Amino acid sequence: MTDIAALDRADPLAAKRAEFLIPEGVIYLDGNSLGPLTKGAQARIASAVADEWGEMLIRGWNDAGWFTAPGRVGDRIGALIGAPPGSVTAADNTSINVFKCLSAALAMRPDRKVVLSDSGNFPTDLYIAEGLIAGLGGGHRLKTVAPEEVADALDEDVAVMMLTEVDYRTGRRHDMAGLTRRAHEVGALAMWDLAHSAGAFEVDLTGAGADFAVGCGYKYLNGGPGAPAFLYVRPERQARVRPLISGWMGHEAPFAFDPDYRPLEGIGRMRVGTPPVISLKGLDAALDVFDGVEMAAIRAKSISLSELFIAEVERRCAGHGLRLVSPRDPAVRGSQVSFAHEQGYAAMQALIARGVIGDFRAPDVMRFGFAPLYLSHADVAAAAGVLAEVLDGRLWDRPEYLTRSDVT
Known part of the structure; x- marks a missing residue:
């Protein structure tokens, strides 16, 4: 039997919990969808509103560093994903950043017409690609294959390989370095969505040779609902990139108000509009929880937590039709575990009502995220125990749990 108390006593990250505001009696297993509020972010946002916006008014752009915040926050995120200073900017949302990076990448491979992705990619990435292709009208096409078929589908027709490293539904993890290397062998560019990677485990964009990357600030980075996203461009590519959207914050001299667009040098050219300052302040403060923490330690604890959860669920919930849909091997799994169940939605609502918060993805997947x-x-x-109680007693079989909400 696992000595759970001993594991927690030996946990080098245990003290970090005190930096988060988690309601009493709640076990929060949904940080892969929305990270909880940190005490630092709460205080920083309040200060940004009262002391900066309230007292400085427009002077805050200079006096409080609002104007330069996207680069500063981008560099802090870059340190978590293996990106050098000056290669990441915090900007917009993930969908807009997919559009910007994909349009820039396609322009760099004008003789190729295929965007290669996989059937496990997050739908918004595919929607953005479809819309961009339709708007370009240049004969491009989006090709999706099964995740395990990506390497074999890479050929000289592919302009961009666009993948999400960790499958949002199952937690399956791609081999970023291997697939990027294969894409480069056939002359394609590699673009990665790190929405379920950044802040969850070690990412090495430089070592993998990735050309572009995007990700969001509100999952494992805990930046708050709708927090600014981020994007990365490999330093050697930056002088050539020009996204299809050109906005004044990406201009070489935005306050010269020139009628013609001249892109800023470096990653700044990937910015478009005015940055959301209050949200950026919250994200910046939320990143403080990573100070002094090695991502390897986060990954080690993530594996320990998820392996324990799988073992406890399978031990306590046998015979109830639960099926593990995440990879059993933690080396090819992100920081989440997913089980399928025919009453997955209702069972998740029953869990949430009892203080264990995960979420659900159609058609039948119950997701549990592990933020160490x-x-x-x-x-x-304890969460596994509550799940067993819900299934043993068919506690999910109530009208209020069977009725679907707008957000699942």
Whole structure:
């Protein structure tokens, strides 16, 4: 039997939990969808509103560093994903950043017409690609294959390989370095969505040779609902990139108000409009929880938590039709575990009502995210116990749990 208390006593990250505001009695296993509020972000946002916006008014652009915040926050995120200073900017949302990066990448491979992705990619990435292709009217096409078929589908027709490293539904993890290397062998560019990677485990964009990357600020980075996203451009590519959207914040001299567009040098050219300052302040403060923490330690605890959860769920919930849909091997799994169940939605609502918060993805997947900075082994073992109670007693079989909400 696993000594859960001993695991928590030996946890080098245990003290980090105190930096988060998690409601009493809640076991929060949905940080892969929305990270919780940190105490630092709460204080920083309040200060940004009262002391900066309230007192400085428009002077805040200079006096409080609002104007330069996208680069500063971008560099802090870059340190978590293996990107050098000056290669990441915080901007817009993930969907807009997909559009910007993909349009810039396609322009760099004008003789090729295929965007290669996989059937496990997050739908918005595919929607953006479809819309961009239709708007370009240049004969491009989006080709999607099964995740395990990506390497074999890379050929000289592919302009851009566009993948999400961790499957949002199952947690399956792609081999970023291997697939990027294969894409480069056939002359394609590699673009990665890190929405379920950044802040969850080690990412090495430089070592993998990725050309472009995007990600959001509100999952494992805990930046808050609708927090600014981020994008990365490999330093050697930056002088050539020009996204299809050109806005004044990407101009070489935005306050010269020139009628013609001249892109800023470096990653700044990937910015478009005025940055969301209050949200940026919250994201910046949320990143403080990573100070002094090695991503390897986060990854080690993530594996320990998820392995314990799988073992406890399979031990306590046998015979109830739960099916593990995440990879069993943690080396090819992100920081989440997903189980399928025919009453997955209702069972998740029953769990949430009992203080264990995960989420659901159609058609039948119950998702549980493991954010090591605020979760303990005792938490995940207790969550497995509550799941067993819900299934043993058919506690999910109530009208209020069977009725679907807008957000699942």
